[in-house]
Amino acid sequence: MSVTHTPDREPKVTAELAAEHGLKPDEYASMLESVGRTPTLTELGIYSVMWSEHCSYKSSRVWLKKLPTTAPWVICGPGENAGVIDIGDGQAAIFKMESHNHPSFIEPYQGAATGVGGILRDVFTMGARPVANLNALRFGEPANPKTRHLVAGVVAGIGGYGNCVGVPTVGGETNFHKAYNGNCLVNAMTVGVAQTDKIFYSKAAGVGKPVVYVGSKTGRDGIHGATMSSAEFTEDSEAKRPTVQVGDPFTEKLLIEACLELMATDAIVAIQDMGAAGLTSSSVEMAGKGGLGIDLDLDAVPQREAGMTPYEIMLSESQERMLMILEPGREEEAKRIFDKWELDFAVIGKLTDNGRMVIRMHGHTWCDVELAPLFDKAPLYNRPTEPTPPQAEIAAAEAPLKASARDTLLALLGTPDLASRRWIWEQYDSQVGADTMIGPGGDAALVRVHGTPKALAMTTDCTPRYCYADPVRGGAQAVAEAYRNIITVGALPLAITDNMNFGNPEKPRIMGQFAGCIEGMAEACRVLDFPVVSGNVSLYNETNGEGILPTPAIGGVGLLTDSTLAIGSGFKAEGDVVLLLGETKGHVGQSLYLREVHGREEGAPPPVDLAAERRAGDLVRGLIEARKLTACHDLADGGLAVGLAEMALRGKKGVALTGLEAADAGLLFGEDQGRYLVTAAAGDVAAVTDAAKAAGVPVTTLGTVGGDAIAGLGGGALALADLREAHEGWLPGYMAGDA
Amino acid sequence: MKSAVIVFPGSNCERDIAVALEQVSGHKTFHAWHRDTDLPEVDVIAVPGGFSYGDYLRCGAMAANSPVMRVVKERAAKGVKVIGVCNGFQILTEAGLLPGALIRNQSLKYICKTVDLKVENTDSAFTRHYTPGQHIGIPVGHGEGNYVADEETLKRLEGDGRVAFRYTDANGVVNAAGNPNGATNNIAGIFNETRTVLGMMPHPERAFDPQHGNTDGRALFTSLLESLS
């Protein structure tokens, strides 16, 4: 038998112990002042996680405020579990993206799997049935010995979890860069659909109402995950392995069904998932938002292991658990639902009016502190920033083609950042739900809103090398690219979620990157009417002083009210005319061409003319609405030639180009923004051209769809079969250990 | 045509197949829970895809032992049509309604993509709207779809025309290149002796609607409708 844990068996809290919990000396002093005495170990644990970067956003809060978060269609912006937008007919889309970077680096399968589980809970907590998952992944350079293992584990983990819960994984992006050698990024996004009159929030109300725990039992998983994910990696981080949580997607699936079943009643006052910092953050946030206190009886918490201490129970990050406040008298009805789904259900406390957090167990009181300071006295830093010096513009003439355009294109399509991601997305169930219209491998994914004519478009985007060279331009570009991708399928871009992945914010240059990206994003959000409704910040992505590229991953969501309007990004029919919309100046700075062909990762990234973006976006959407286009693809990494190749590969049709025989690298591979490649039936070309001219968007006719090669580039025709081999071959070959 | 779909904890394609059944038949599909000990009178029972019991122990093993499966076996014995898709196929083999077993894909990876299939036998309530040897494309999504059976069982399946679908390459040729999971003889779907029970790894309900970009699965449901009404 284990000995019952008593307060006198706990270590005394000291400044050193506080430091081990990640509290800086001034933060500990502030805590002492709030508590008014030496805290208990449990109290220290609670303070340390609530005041961690992960929970308090202490370095980023001042900057995040600068992002536009409202629009007539925004129902709920940042601050809740996820953002909520109105999609008409009494329905809402609820979505968010969240990082699980550090856990995924340490244990890729479980780290990625629990990342998916966590973001799913954020969305169904609010009353939405999850309808799609996406992700944004960044790994170190392929030659790094850890990369292959991380890719394999992360992809298997995302699939293992998402496939089992029955939510299709419909899109995402993956980059490789040496800056991520020591810190991979795993950002997971979930989109759900709810009724606007059945949205659930985390704000508790009603003194005396029961606090209910549902889901899996609590074990010693992930203790101090929240503080770990807010600390820079050092050599000994690998020893922290036991703190990584293990996911159980089967239980999550049951939890989704049980929660949605209970949500169909009116028994729930408030609900919150137990994510980072588990029971601590969920109870503090719910009671705190309601301006109430909370009494918890930890003896009632379902426990998986014997002899757990209050400290361990409060800080456990066991997965697949939720906390809710029920209407009194509804406990039996709720319990029946959870019994049906074979999940634990326990009343573990009640709301109080004294504004305190009181925790009891084994007849002792382990925590009795005022609740408010846990969130409103959390440290707030306005850290010094240092701007990134502007990079020189690089003229296309400085970077001439080294081989024929044909051969250059063939080589580029087989490079790590442009090669097909099929090896990844074929491991994800992208079709469960039978509402996926466009899955992975398109520009934006398109998923029908079940049983309606509507569809939701979604995408994740960011070009970290642009952000590193010029954070403001890079931030704007990430938002603009998400906007463009949503436009290509015909949808109206509505809102974004952001996942801000950066290095150590205590370094002014890093904080300057953060501030710059926010500035660029904010401007793009304003001009494009594309507000931020949810987000997540992951800082300290550094290993031994080496930071990642600034990576503000953007998850965009748009609405297509008539899903029959949707078009894809592959060439559709022989004889269709290919047109380029938008202005091409031939910007080679920071292009993949410059990096891969000339070995130069240099220069200023392409400028983003937001007004032009808006004009081009409105034009393209209007043309799709008028059914004048047969396919549409946005131009991004690799520029025009790569865009043409992608359309040909996706549509399994070639193209005969005109006027590009002698084109230079800037025209073919420059990464100018605000551009779309579209196709139209021959009879509609005049209408498209006229509309473009009327909208003030430059338009160029490039050629005609047909054949089985890309013909008309310098160096001769490039057979699709050869192109496909290069494009599809790299990743499987690399993962098999051949590259 | 009246239908029921069986829901186990962890099933996740029950709605998808119900939508297909409802759209062709015009009748609401009954959703049965794994603990149910009775079912309404129906003409077809669908055992859907998903991860019943999390695929723990063995795919389909625990679902095969649930109370509702006793009823499914009784109905199958009376000739009620039973279709198991993906995890449903695994459950039907575990329950002994179909021979053989489905083990881990040879690649060891989950695979989701549209595969090429050859319709091997159109003389069944499930396949009559296909033409013999028809080359179709239907999506799969599974980690354990590698069909195995002992020599004698295979001989009987092949000899009695009980192979419903076989994986092929893009040109419709049955070969190793077209085999997504290592299944013996490229078997993608099989019938029971009376061809009233069908198990298949591909998901016909995911190739049903024009908005799926492919409607090659639709004929399976219209076949059922014609057979059963």
Added chain:
Amino acid sequence: MKAKVTVTLKHGVLDPQGKAIGHALQTLGFDGVGEVRQGKLIELELEETDAAKAKAAVEAMCQRLLANTVIENYAIELV
């Protein structure tokens, strides 16, 4: 009483996981490894104290659920 049930794929049934492990061992330089078969170990805590009865009960569990005798063999060890 505790029972350990070892479940393995029958001989003749291809074991893709075992094959992958064998291949990995080879690449790591472990020569001289023949066929590799992966199975699973299931531990059961039993209230039964009579070994014969316990064995019979576990035997029934294996037949009914723990193993699929179409493709798997099992072995029971009481400890």
